[in-house]
Amino acid sequence: MKPFSYLALLGFAASLSGTPAMAEQPADFINQFSAEAKQVNAGFSGFSAERGKAFFTSTHGNDWSCASCHTQNPLAEGKHTVTSKIIQPLSPNANSERFTNPAKVEKWFKRNCNDVLKRACTAQEKGDVLTYLLSVKS
Amino acid sequence: MQGFKLTLAATMALLSGGLSITSAMADDDVKRPRTPPDPTYVQECGACHAPFPAKGLSTASWQAVLAGLDQHFGTDASVEPKPLEQIRAYLAANARSKDTLADGKPALRITETSWFTREHSRVLAKTLALPQVKTASNCAACHTRAAEGRYSEQDIHVPKAGETP
Numbered sequence: 001m002k003p004f005s006y007l008a009l010l011g012f013a014a015s016l017s018g019t020p021a022m023a024e025q026p027a028d029f030i031n032q033f034s035a036e037a038k039q040v041n042a043g044f045s046g047f048s049a050e051r052g053k054a055f056f057t058s059t060h061g062n063d064w065s066c067a068s069c070h071t072q073n074p075l076a077e078g079k080h081t082v083t084s085k086i087i088q089p090l091s092p093n094a095n096s097e098r099f100t101n102p103a104k105v106e107k108w109f110k111r112n113c114n115d116v117l118k119r120a121c122t123a124q125e126k127g128d129v130l131t132y133l134l135s136v137k138s
Numbered sequence: 139m140q141g142f143k144l145t146l147a148a149t150m151a152l153l154s155g156g157l158s159i160t161s162a163m164a165d166d167d168v169k170r171p172r173t174p175p176d177p178t179y180v181q182e183c184g185a186c187h188a189p190f191p192a193k194g195l196s197t198a199s200w201q202a203v204l205a206g207l208d209q210h211f212g213t214d215a216s217v218e219p220k221p222l223e224q225i226r227a228y229l230a231a232n233a234r235s236k237d238t239l240a241d242g243k244p245a246l247r248i249t250e251t252s253w254f255t256r257e258h259s260r261v262l263a264k265t266l267a268l269p270q271v272k273t274a275s276n277c278a279a280c281h282t283r284a285a286e287g288r289y290s291e292q293d294i295h296v297p298k299a300g301e302t303p
Contacts, residue, residue, distance in 0.1 A: 082212070083187040084276045107218070114214035 026092045026099040026134055033130065036123035044124070052132025055125055060117045066129070068116075074133050091133045099130060175287035176228035178221045186215070188277040188284035190248055192232035198244040200229040249274040261296060270297050 030047065037044045056066045056074075069087055070078040075094040078087035089095040099105055113121040121129075180189045195203070204226055208216045217225065240250040248254050258274065265271045270279055277284040283293045 080186050082273070084270075084272050085185075085187050085278070111214040111216065114208075 024100055026130060029099050029102075029105060029130055030127060030134075033123045033127035037127060040123065047124070047127040047131040049128075049132040049135035052128035052130070052135075056129055056132055062116060062118060064116050066112070066116060074136050075138050091136050093134065093137060098133075173232075176224065178224045179228050180285075180287065182217050182221055182225060183215075184285065184287075186213070187275060188281070189287050190275075190277070191287060191289060192229050193234050194238075194248040194254070195229075195234060195251070196236065196238045196244060197230050197233040199238045199246065200226075200233055202244050203246055204229070247275070265296060268297055268299060270301070 034044070034047070056070075057072060059065045059068075064081065068081045070090045074091035075089055077089060079085070080087060088097075090098060092098045109121055109126060113119065113125075175184075175189055175192065179192070183189050192200075203210070204222065207222075208214050234253075238245045238248075238251040238253075240247070245251050249258075254274075261280070262274055265280070266274060268279075272279075277289070280294050280296050281289050282295055283290070
């Protein structure tokens, strides 16, 4: 093959690995949050289910916690604390649709972190929470 | 001829069964929408509560609701621009043609409209305090197919005290 073609092939392969993959499994989101957390904090040392659980059940000084709607058991159905609407289980271990759609994950973190914390969640917090959700087994 | 016209009008009014022909037709549109609700509307506006019938509010009311989604009755319900425009178009095309006013301004809550009060005040007096009902906006407590946007009389089940869902 001509050198130019080799270069083109290499470039193509490099672009493939560099493209942000359409995250489709919870593990992909862990990787994404990990990369984001590292960018913000050079001392990033990974995620913790215990920290995630504490975060999930705390009201952070306001009226609601994540558990207010999603309950203390992410394997169970939740219920909207105001409207009583049933919410499907949040843990991917009970609901295979959770953490498979990037747009959906971003939308709900944006809305619900605003509701609970009155601010956006950090990548560290998102990763801790997802790690907790993945750790709960029936 | 005058007598005949009067009789015809009276008969039609009787047959329509409502306070006026137009309001009866509009309420039928709430119970039996001609088309299923827009999927984007159901997804974005039916996640935290039942997807309320588009015919429940006037276009002016819906516009007011959509203008304040980041502070939607105490929560952040913001929607991305593209789906928002789809929702806006769906609601405008299917909204109630009469005004829905509360305190002289476009009502933000279906539960504050006169048509809703007319239909629900009796049953809510009996059921609102039940834990499985709790709020007048909890349509699914009685309207078993509210999640699909269907509010037909035949799908209604009014819960009683002590009943498990």
